[in-house]
Amino acid sequence: MIVGQIKEGIVLDHIKAGRGMKLYDVLKLGELDCSVAVIVNAESEKMGKKDIIKISGLIDIDFNILGFVDPGVTVNIIKDSKVVKREKIALPEKITGLLKCKNPRCITTVEQELQHVFKLCDEDNKVYRCIYCETKADLESIE
Amino acid sequence: MRSVIDIMDLSLEEIDGLLNTAEDIIANPKKYADACRGKKLATLFFEPSTRTRLSFEAAMYELGGNVIGFSEASSSSSAKGESISDTARTISCYADIIAMRHPKEGAPYVASLKATVPVINAGDGGHNHPTQTLADLLTIKREKGRFDSLTIGLCGDLKFGRTVHSLISAMSRYSNVRFVMISPDELKIPDYVKQNVLIPKGIEYKEVKSLEEAMPELDILYMTRVQKERFFNEADYIRLKDTYILTPEKLSGAKDDLCIMHPLPRVNEISVAVDDDKRACYFKQVLNGKYMRMALILKLLEVEV
Ligand SMILES: [Zn+2]
Numbered sequence: 001m002i003v004g005q006i007k008e009g010i011v012l013d014h015i016k017a018g019r020g021m022k023l024y025d026v027l028k029l030g031e032l033d034c035s036v037a038v039i040v041n042a043e044s045e046k047m048g049k050k051d052i053i054k055i056s057g058l059i060d061i062d063f064n065i066l067g068f069v070d071p072g073v074t075v076n077i078i079k080d081s082k083v084v085k086r087e088k089i090a091l092p093e094k095i096t097g098l099l100k101c102k103n104p105r106c107i108t109t110v111e112q113e114l115q116h117v118f119k120l121c122d123e124d125n126k127v128y129r130c131i132y133c134e135t136k137a138d139l140e141s142i143e
Numbered sequence: 144m145r146s147v148i149d150i151m152d153l154s155l156e157e158i159d160g161l162l163n164t165a166e167d168i169i170a171n172p173k174k175y176a177d178a179c180r181g182k183k184l185a186t187l188f189f190e191p192s193t194r195t196r197l198s199f200e201a202a203m204y205e206l207g208g209n210v211i212g213f214s215e216a217s218s219s220s221s222a223k224g225e226s227i228s229d230t231a232r233t234i235s236c237y238a239d240i241i242a243m244r245h246p247k248e249g250a251p252y253v254a255s256l257k258a259t260v261p262v263i264n265a266g267d268g269g270h271n272h273p274t275q276t277l278a279d280l281l282t283i284k285r286e287k288g289r290f291d292s293l294t295i296g297l298c299g300d301l302k303f304g305r306t307v308h309s310l311i312s313a314m315s316r317y318s319n320v321r322f323v324m325i326s327p328d329e330l331k332i333p334d335y336v337k338q339n340v341l342i343p344k345g346i347e348y349k350e351v352k353s354l355e356e357a358m359p360e361l362d363i364l365y366m367t368r369v370q371k372e373r374f375f376n377e378a379d380y381i382r383l384k385d386t387y388i389l390t391p392e393k394l395s396g397a398k399d400d401l402c403i404m405h406p407l408p409r410v411n412e413i414s415v416a417v418d419d420d421k422r423a424c425y426f427k428q429v430l431n432g433k434y435m436r437m438a439l440i441l442k443l444l445e446v447e448v
Contacts, residue, residue: 105268107249111226114253122339132249133270136335 009034010061011076011083012053017041019070020051026065026142029055064092068099069139071126093120095128100143103135145443146255146262150273150309155316157442158280164438165281165431172205178441178448179208185238186212187230187254188265189245194408195265195274198429199242202436206446211238231258240444242436243267261443263436269305274439275406276309278432279365283314285431286402286424287362290317294360298325299367299387299412301332306406307367308336315340322348323357327383330369354387359396364389366405366412366425390414397422404428 015023020038023029029036034057044050058077066073067089077085095118101108108114108130118128118137128137147153153161168175184203186196191214200210227245231254234241241258243251244265251264251271266272280290287293295314297307301324311332314320322341324332331350341348351357358364369387371380388411389403405413405425417423441448 103248105246105248105270107227107245107247107253107267110247111228111253113226125338130249132252133268134248 005081006054006056006078007081008058009054009056009078010058011055011078012061012066013050013074013076014044014047015051015053015073016070017047017049017051020053022139023051023053023066023069023073026069027061029053032057032059034059062098063089064095065098065142067092068095068128068137069142091120091123091126094118095137098143099128099137099141101130101133101135101137102141103130103133106130106133106135108132144255144259144261146251146258146264147273147439147443148252148255148262148264149271150276150313152273158277158313161277161435161438161442162281162284164441165434166285168434168437175206175437175441175448177207178446179203179206179444182206182208182239182444182446183237184208184210184212184440185234185241186210186214186265187234187241187243187245188212188214189243189250191215192244192266194429195244196242198274198433199263199265199436202433202440205433206437206440208239208440212242227253228257230254231256231262235259240440263439263443269303272305272309274432274436275306276313277435277439278428279306279310279404279406280313281431281435282404282424282428283363283402285427287400290314290320292319293317293362294321294323296323296325296354296357296361296364297332297367298354298357298364298389299369300330301326301367302330303370304367307332307365310365311336312340315344315346320346322346323361324348324350325352325354325357325387326350327352327369327379327386329379329383352386354389355393355396358393359398361397361401363402363404364397366403366409368410368412388412388414389417391416391420394420394422 020040024038037054039052041049071089071091073089075087076083099118117131121127121129203210235258240261242263242265245267248268248270255262401422403423
């Protein structure tokens with residue numbers, strides 16, 4: 001399957017198979033004016049199967065949320081049909097305002113003005129915890 | 144500004160210092176009687192917990208200080224919608240140190256971010272209760288004379304019991320400590336306690352169902368309440384509740400120097416007949432709680448005696 005080359009834009013490569021649509025949602029790619037292609041279950045030598053997202057426009061990507069959903073993603077910046085920059089994502093130390101604490105007993109449920117902040121507590125297992133109540137964040141915590 | 148929200152906010156050296164201060168207070172109470180003269184403790188209790196509040200207040204009075212505060216949200220400004228941050232800033236203008244209890248997890252931490260005086264977490268929902276753990280540690284030190292090479296039995300509700308989780312974290316920092324977790328399947332220790340504390344530190348533990356079978360190897364038995372509302376059905380509760388009630392009969396196989404602890408209040412999980420046993424330490428634990436709160440107030444106020 002071939003999805004047309006893009007002249008200028010961003011290619012998110014090496015997305016864990018099955019995470020592509022989740023990334024499409026959380027990065028709010030559906031709200032963009034430019035065209036976006038989500039390729040699922042592409043063949044990959046390294047990963048077996050992978051997802052790819054191609055965005056035909058140089059938009060600002062929230063690297064924090066990207067790192068939280070899938071830290072294995074490679075971000076390719078395309079200009080004049082060439083890859084001009086390739087970046088690996090690192091796990092952010094802190095995620096502010098993107099995840100919502102789901103613990104009904106957390107102080108954030110009653111203090112509306114408090115920012116929801118999650119801290120990386122376990123790098124190997126990619127565990128983020130609410131700085132107030134220490135509840136673990138998961139994909140459903142994304143606002 | 145130094146606050147204590149979680150027992151892990153304190154290093155082992157700091158805990159040692161607090162234990163030494165508490166033991167010095169016990170030995171020389173007069174020496175400390177004026178240590179906090181002119182200082183005020185604010186007890187901000189957004190949910191009632193009379194025993195914890197009285198322990199903090201008694202601690203401050205015994206240091207020669209004064210106490211202001213409120214109990215229950217209805218009598219405070221939070222009922223009118225004031226934020227924790229604003230309350231913390233306001234109270235910082237009146238008091239030298241704050242002890243806060245709140246039903247929501249993380250509230251004392253939020254207060255500590257904005258307060259200009261030290262904040263002590265006096266319990267936030269099912270989350271942290273560091274001064275209870277300090278009381279537990281002083282009790283272990285005074286009864287056993289050491290923190291290493293101990294087999295600690297934890298019995299009852301190990302799933303929701305925050306005092307148990309904090310005690311595991313605190314004791315896991317000492318060497319050669321073993322845990323025997325005694326509970327029904329429904330109330331076993333949560334996985335995150337194993338994954339965050341026990342497994343990374345390579346601590347020996349086992350999970351069993353019978354209190355009597357575990358008894359002979361225990362140096363410490365920490366009892367907790369098994370609450371009816373934690374069970375899915377009444378039949379399970381009735382079937383299990385007596386299993387985790389400590390009676391003189393169940394103590395028959397115990398060591399002579401066993402130390403029986405309980406964070407109190409108890410309902411019926413320790414039979415009153417056990418109270419006269421010399422191994423029952425739970426009322427000493429209450430007293431130790433007051434001494435450790437005194438030591439903590441002194442430390443956070445940076446008072447030298
Ligand atoms: Zn939270």
